[in-house]
Amino acid sequence: MRIAVVGTGIAGVTCVELLRRRHDVTVFEAEGRPGGHTHTVTVEVPEGPVPVDTGFLVYTERAYPYLTRLFARLQIPTQPADMSFSVSDEVTGIEWRGTSPATVFAQPRNLLRPGFWRMLVDIGRFNRAGRRLLAQLEAREASEAGGPGDPFGPTLAEFLATGHWSPGFVERYLVPIGSAIWSADPAHLLEMPTGTFAAFFARHGLLRFGDQAAWRTVTGGTRRYVDAVLGPLERQGRVHLGCPVRAIRSTASGVELSTPKGPAHFDQVVVACHGEDALALLADASEDERQVLAAMRYQPNEALLHTDRRLLPRARRAWASWNYHRLADPPEAPTLTYDITRLQSLPTAERLLVTLNRSDAVDPARVLRRLHYAHPVVDRAQVAARAWQHRLNGRRGIWFCGAYWGDGFHEDGVRSALAVTRRLGGEEL
Numbered sequence: 001m002r003i004a005v006v007g008t009g010i011a012g013v014t015c016v017e018l019l020r021r022r023h024d025v026t027v028f029e030a031e032g033r034p035g036g037h038t039h040t041v042t043v044e045v046p047e048g049p050v051p052v053d054t055g056f057l058v059y060t061e062r063a064y065p066y067l068t069r070l071f072a073r074l075q076i077p078t079q080p081a082d083m084s085f086s087v088s089d090e091v092t093g094i095e096w097r098g099t100s101p102a103t104v105f106a107q108p109r110n111l112l113r114p115g116f117w118r119m120l121v122d123i124g125r126f127n128r129a130g131r132r133l134l135a136q137l138e139a140r141e142a143s144e145a146g147g148p149g150d151p152f153g154p155t156l157a158e159f160l161a162t163g164h165w166s167p168g169f170v171e172r173y174l175v176p177i178g179s180a181i182w183s184a185d186p187a188h189l190l191e192m193p194t195g196t197f198a199a200f201f202a203r204h205g206l207l208r209f210g211d212q213a214a215w216r217t218v219t220g221g222t223r224r225y226v227d228a229v230l231g232p233l234e235r236q237g238r239v240h241l242g243c244p245v246r247a248i249r250s251t252a253s254g255v256e257l258s259t260p261k262g263p264a265h266f267d268q269v270v271v272a273c274h275g276e277d278a279l280a281l282l283a284d285a286s287e288d289e290r291q292v293l294a295a296m297r298y299q300p301n302e303a304l305l306h307t308d309r310r311l312l313p314r315a316r317r318a319w320a321s322w323n324y325h326r327l328a329d330p331p332e333a334p335t336l337t338y339d340i341t342r343l344q345s346l347p348t349a350e351r352l353l354v355t356l357n358r359s360d361a362v363d364p365a366r367v368l369r370r371l372h373y374a375h376p377v378v379d380r381a382q383v384a385a386r387a388w389q390h391r392l393n394g395r396r397g398i399w400f401c402g403a404y405w406g407d408g409f410h411e412d413g414v415r416s417a418l419a420v421t422r423r424l425g426g427e428e429l
Contacts, residue, residue, distance in 0.1 A: 001267040003424065004028060004257055006245050006281070008230065009036025010056070010413035011401040012272030014070060017229045018417070018426035019270075026266070027233060028259065030244035030273075034230050037403075040221030041305060041369055045348050051221030052340050054305055054354050054371055056410055058083060060213035063203040064411040066418065069429040074228045076218060082342050083215035086320035087176045088313045091328050094172060095318040106317035115168045122169035127207045129163065130198035137195050152193035152383055159194040176324040179334040182408060183301050183356065183375035186330060191379040200407055217344050249283040250396035258283075268397045270420055274298055274374060275404045282398070289392055295385035296404045298374040301333055304355045305369040308362045311337040311355050325358060333357035376408035389419055399424070 001023045005012050008029045019025050033039070037055040058081045061068045071078060086097035086106075096110060097103035110116045133153055153159070156178075160170060178197060179186045198207065205211035218224055233239045240261070247258040248269055255269040271278040275296025282289060312319050321343040325335040338354040346352060355362055359370070376382065386405050393399045399420045406412025418429065 001424070002026070002254075002265075004255070004264065004266040004269045005272055006248070006257070006269065007036065007272035007402070008034035008226065008239075009272060009402065010038065010067075010410045011403060011417045012036070012270070013038075013226055013229045014414050014417035015270050015272060015401060015421055015426070016233065017070070017074070018421040018429070019424060020233065021427060022425060025233065025238065026264070027230065027239040028243050028245050028257070029239070029241050032242040034239065034241060035223060035226045037373060038222045038226055039371065040223035043305070043352060043368055045350055045352075047348055050346050050348060050352070051223070052305060052346070052352050052354075053217070053222050053344060054303055054340075054369070055373055056222050057081075057338065057340075057343060058215045058217050059410060060204060060215050062205070062213040064409075064414075066414040066429055067411050070414060071218075071225060073429065074225055076225045076228065077220065078216045079219045079345065081215040081217040082321050082345070083212075084320035084342075085177060085180065085322045085324070086313055086318045087172050087324045087326060088318070089172055089326040091326060095313045095315045096172070097313070097318040097320045099320070103317050103320075106313070106315040115166065118166040119168035119173055122166050123173055124209075125163075126165070126169070126174065127201075127209075129159075130194070130201060130207050133159075133194060134198050134202060152380060153195035153198075154193070155190060155380060156192050156194050156197060157190035160190070171326065176326060176336075180322055180324050180336050182378055183299060183334050183373070184377065185299055185332050186334060187332060188299075188377065188379070193380055193383055196378060196383055196407065245281055247283045248281045248398060250398065255397045266397075268399065268424060270399045270401060270424075272401050272417070275376075275400075275402060278400055278402070284396075286395065288388070289395075292385045292388040292392060293400075295381040297377040297379075297382065298404075299333065299377050301356050301373050301375060302359060303371040303373060304359050304362050304367055305340075305371065306353055306355065306362050306367045307350050308353065308366040309351055310363070311353060311358070311361060312339065312351070327358075331357055376404040378407060389416065393420060394423060 003023045006028045039055040040051045043052050084099045088095045175186050178189045201207045205213045249256045254267045257264045275293045279293035323337045335358045340352045389405045401416040401420045403413035405416040
């Protein structure tokens, strides 16, 4: 079959890899570079050029089994990553890093703060409550007599309203870590179903102390897997970069794409871009497509690659790979700084950092690159809409995949791609 893949994020790249040996595959990408959220930037430093990841950063083999298989298939080298998390609260001045007792009390005066101790107690309480909730949801799903019930459980806001949780726990742990993980607006994070939140934590070993998963990063930058898949097709002239598809329309003989180079006709089209963008491309969207894809909203985030160490915590022992900023006047977006030098074990004396949504705090003279990303908003409507992927796929020769069909991470993108390629006769991971 002649198949078009629209979009080169993780879902699109996975589709290309599993379809290209059995079908005639052509790729369209609106941006001038492939990869979507996978974006490695080469930075010149005194030690030489270094590849710096600015979007997709890390994964764990425990929670990302299909991505792990994809990397093994492509022979992509990976290495352990220093995955740590800190919070700097500019309202109270409290800083802490959740790695060890020494870093939790990076500021010795935290030992004398009753509210800080209450936060630590509530973290343990939440972990136990999260495990109980997951057990209840699993039992309800397995029970034939249990009825449909609520498959997602209460939202985080509803859950917190009934548990007498301390403000310190919510403001300096739950919202920061959730906002950082999902790159979510802190004000909207609490709209997420607690079951979704707890299930993610359970998969990554975050609901039990000492059970944290081992994190890894791609040696030499995550773009290596994108190049490995698309390189052969690029050499054949079958990857069209900077070529935004303007419309997708089903026809009597297949599917037609409207592109800057003119109309292109295919037997099947895989739409592997953001849900809201996919909907905008459909010239003849069905009511189901409109309702489901409209539920897939996104959070825009500005990222600055820079070398301004002032964005790291003031207490050196609180420095982490992910450093969350709680601001007195927060924007409608997450604010945090990734220490890429630490995360990727880069051999640089200068610390290479990526800060989200806090460009006014970064010294302009130390900015290396300004980037923009968008992350799925995980709320009740999005979680409910996920169940519709298999119902929408294949209608009129049009297929949908993307990380938005799950929690918004690379593993979700790979799984959504497999839901497409298996039905199109692709290879298996």
